[in-house]
Amino acid sequence: xxxxxxxxxxxxxxxxxxxxxxxxxxxxxxxxxxxxxxxxxxxxxxxxxxxxxxxxxxxxxxxxxxxxxxxxxxxxxxxxxxxxxxxxx
Amino acid sequence: xxxxxxxxxxxxxxxxxxxxxxxxxxxxxxxxxxxxxxxxxxxxxxxxxxxxxxxxxxxxxxxxxxxxxxxxxxxxxxxxxxxxxxxxx
Amino acid sequence: xxxxxxxxxxxxxxxxxxxxxxxxxxxxxxxxxxxxxxxxxxxxxxxxxxxxxxxxxxxxxxxxxxxxxxxxxxxxxxxxxxxxxxxxx
Amino acid sequence: xxxxxxxxxxxxxxxxxxxxxxxxxxxxxxxxxxxxxxxxxxxxxxxxxxxxxxxxxxxxxxxxxxxxxxxxxxxxxxxxxxxxxxxxx
Numbered sequence: 001x002x003x004x005x006x007x008x009x010x011x012x013x014x015x016x017x018x019x020x021x022x023x024x025x026x027x028x029x030x031x032x033x034x035x036x037x038x039x040x041x042x043x044x045x046x047x048x049x050x051x052x053x054x055x056x057x058x059x060x061x062x063x064x065x066x067x068x069x070x071x072x073x074x075x076x077x078x079x080x081x082x083x084x085x086x087x088x089x
Numbered sequence: 090x091x092x093x094x095x096x097x098x099x100x101x102x103x104x105x106x107x108x109x110x111x112x113x114x115x116x117x118x119x120x121x122x123x124x125x126x127x128x129x130x131x132x133x134x135x136x137x138x139x140x141x142x143x144x145x146x147x148x149x150x151x152x153x154x155x156x157x158x159x160x161x162x163x164x165x166x167x168x169x170x171x172x173x174x175x176x177x178x
Numbered sequence: 179x180x181x182x183x184x185x186x187x188x189x190x191x192x193x194x195x196x197x198x199x200x201x202x203x204x205x206x207x208x209x210x211x212x213x214x215x216x217x218x219x220x221x222x223x224x225x226x227x228x229x230x231x232x233x234x235x236x237x238x239x240x241x242x243x244x245x246x247x248x249x250x251x252x253x254x255x256x257x258x259x260x261x262x263x264x265x266x267x
Numbered sequence: 268x269x270x271x272x273x274x275x276x277x278x279x280x281x282x283x284x285x286x287x288x289x290x291x292x293x294x295x296x297x298x299x300x301x302x303x304x305x306x307x308x309x310x311x312x313x314x315x316x317x318x319x320x321x322x323x324x325x326x327x328x329x330x331x332x333x334x335x336x337x338x339x340x341x342x343x344x345x346x347x348x349x350x351x352x353x354x355x356x
Contacts, residue, residue, distance in 0.1 A: 213320055
């Protein structure tokens with residue numbers, strides 16, 4: 001189990017509300033550019049959540065390297081992360 | 090008023106459910122990499138909605154250009170779109 | 179043949195110089211973060227060139243729609259563009 | 268001084284050649300979509316170089332954490348990286 005920053009849940013709940021709002025905009029026939037602007041805002045908010053979790057993960061890799069004194073396991077975790085970042089390019 | 094593809098609402102509802110699922114993963118202390126993988130999936134799904142709306146918008150600009158025979162108004166709509174794309178880079 | 183904004187060539191030449199500079203930084207063993215910062219600058223510069231060409235292309239689609247009065251050919255050009263944008267997500 | 272993978276220089280030299288090729292395409296008045304396709308290829312190639320350097324950097328942070336037994340300095344390096352990733356979103 002990994003303890004995450006509880007503020008992340010608040011941020012994700014706001015994103016959920018934003019997505020619901022966009023769904024309503026589509027149903028109401030709102031102008032394309034206004035919908036695209038909202039979609040960008042959601043993407044930016046999700047990007048901030050991603051960066052925060054990336055930050056948590058790397059912090060734990062550093063601590064794990066010191067506690068265990070073993071680079072191999074922590075290196076494997078970094079490789080897992082790099083593969084994830086590669087898929088998202 | 091702009092008529093949008095009704096399938097977009099279904100897609101956005103699924104994204105809303107995915108975001109709720111991620112919020113739960115954070116609360117349950119799930120592993121960072123698993124959460125990041127889900128966040129990537131949501132971003133990809135939102136990207137597809139953006140592309141679909143972009144497609145609708147450009148289709149309407151083309152039709153508008155022919156109907157009105159006036160490039161100026163349609164060009165203004167394209168400029169609006171380009172500014173939006175520039176902000177997202 | 180398509181006439182492009184001649185300023186684009188100047189911008190691309192600067193990007194070429196920046197990439198050569200990064201190659202030198204790698205050879206000199208410069209710090210990772212400094213290299214990543216330069217790579218980001220190049221990506222931003224290329225993004226601006228992409229936006230400028232996208233802008234030119236859409237402008238021509240609008241003009242083509244009015245000149246030809248036929249939406250089909252211009253729609254095909256927009257579809258080609260949408261497929262390109264989808265690949266880059 | 269940081270030792271980097273010498274293969275990176277070869278990759279960057281190829282990118283430099285690709286950018287020169289795009290400059291020529293613009294000068295020759297080639298079709299927008301063909302130029303955009305090449306710009307995407309360059310962006311993807313640069314993305315791979317970024318991921319490789321990110322990988323090197325994180326590997327060194329892990330090793331540094333074990334060698335020094337001090338999380339603070341390595342954490343500072345990760346923070347520097349997170350700030351960089353945030354700027355690029």
